[in-house]
Amino acid sequence: MKAIRLTFESFLFAWQALRGNLLRTILSLLGVTVGIFAIIAVFTVVDSLEKNIRSSMSFVGDKVIYVDKWPWVFGGDFPWWKYFNRPVPSVREYRQLQKQLGPNNAGLAIFASKSGNTFKAGSNSISDAVLQGVSYEYRKISDVPVAQGRYFTTQEVESARNVAIIGADVASALFPNGSALGQEFKARGRRFTVVGVMEKAGKSLLEIKSNDTNCLIPFGAFSKLFTINPGSGTGVSATIGIKGLDTDPGLLDLEYEVKGLMRNVRGLRPREEDNFALNRPEMLANAISGLFSVLGVAGGVIGSFAMLVGGFGIANIMFVSVKERTNIIGIQKSLGAKNYFILFQFLFEAVFLCLLGGAAGILLVYLITLLPQDSLPLFLSAANISLGLTVSVVIGVLAGIVPAVLASNLDPVIAIRAK
Incomplete structure (x- = not known):
């Protein structure tokens, strides 16, 4: 008191x-x-x-390890010549990881993308859009906010059907007078049916990638449009993503397992350096x-x-x-x-x-x-x-x-x- x-x-x-x-x-x-x-x-x-x-950068995902050709390096010298001749991740390696990877993960996906595409639906069109081929479990490693419709089914992905999940800007540009669900549009000469529309992300400070101009299709359908992982260095390179578990702090167990499997798949000897990179979103966050x-x-x-x-x-x-x-x-x-x-x-x-x-x-x-x-x-x-x-x-x-x-x-x- x-x-x-x-x-x-x-x-x-x-x-x-x-x-x-x-x-x-x-x-x-x-x-x-x-x-x-x-x-x-x-x-x-x-x-x-x-x-x-x-x-x-939410598209990068959380607690994910990416198998890629190039490491994510920030600042300092970047020895690009050291990584230039590395092989890129392939569908065969993705299948091997599917078979051999243990239960220490929450999802495994392969995906590839190509920008600068033009989509057409009747007299409407949109240019400089991103076409991305994904496997079924892609939504487990990356953010796919479907506002209307649905995500792909396993049958659609496995049979490489021409179905698509489009961004909000793609939907408004191609189908301004009604719902985009069930509608068809052309991409690189092929017809795709819209099964889902993603939430509008809006403008961001870093225009690294936006779901608004993105279009997801099954990876098999994407492979029909582009050459995946060619040895000549032209075409489109794929990336393999593995989602970790909350019970694996720092994803150390998952990293050791993926590293060992990739070295085995590529036939690397014990003293040979890794010819692949294991990248994490934490590198960007740090x-x-x-x-x-x-x-x-x-x-x-x-x-x-x-x-x-x-x-x-x-x-x-x-x-x-x-x-x-x-x-x-x-x-x-x-x-x-x-x-x-x-x-x-x-x-x-x-x-x-x-x-x-x-x-x-x-x-x-x-x-x-x-x-x-x-x-x-x-x-x-x-x-x-x-x-x-x-x-x-x-x-x-x-x-x-x-x-x-x-x-x-x-x-x-x-x-x-x-x-």
């Missing part, structure tokens, strides 16, 4: 002091507001960028996290300078406040007020002032996130709100501790005589 009463009385003193010098209070708040706004705005943009990029960690630190340092200016402003105003209220402090102490009460009173005032400024800065950031954004929607996370308020409290304590200590140590007799 004593702590609550002390806090309430300190709040009343702080509010009266701040309201009595409204203009000075507002000017002092500006420094903290700008500082918190700068810090939280930077972190908000960085978080939004990272979230947008990660969502743009590269992104490293990049945005640097951006976050840089933004935090820049915002800290603005926050430092705001802290000096609060400290200055607290020194002035102590000087103006020296007589009142003397009266309070003569009436029995303890030193800790005076100290807490001024410290609370500094923290309260900083919290008001910090809340104003966070509110400005929140208002910015409400503005319509196409390619980069901003969001203010609870973590950033907590960070802003915490920084405000810390700055308030640092800025107010010295004036509060000076006020609490004043001699009551000398303080009462002050004018």
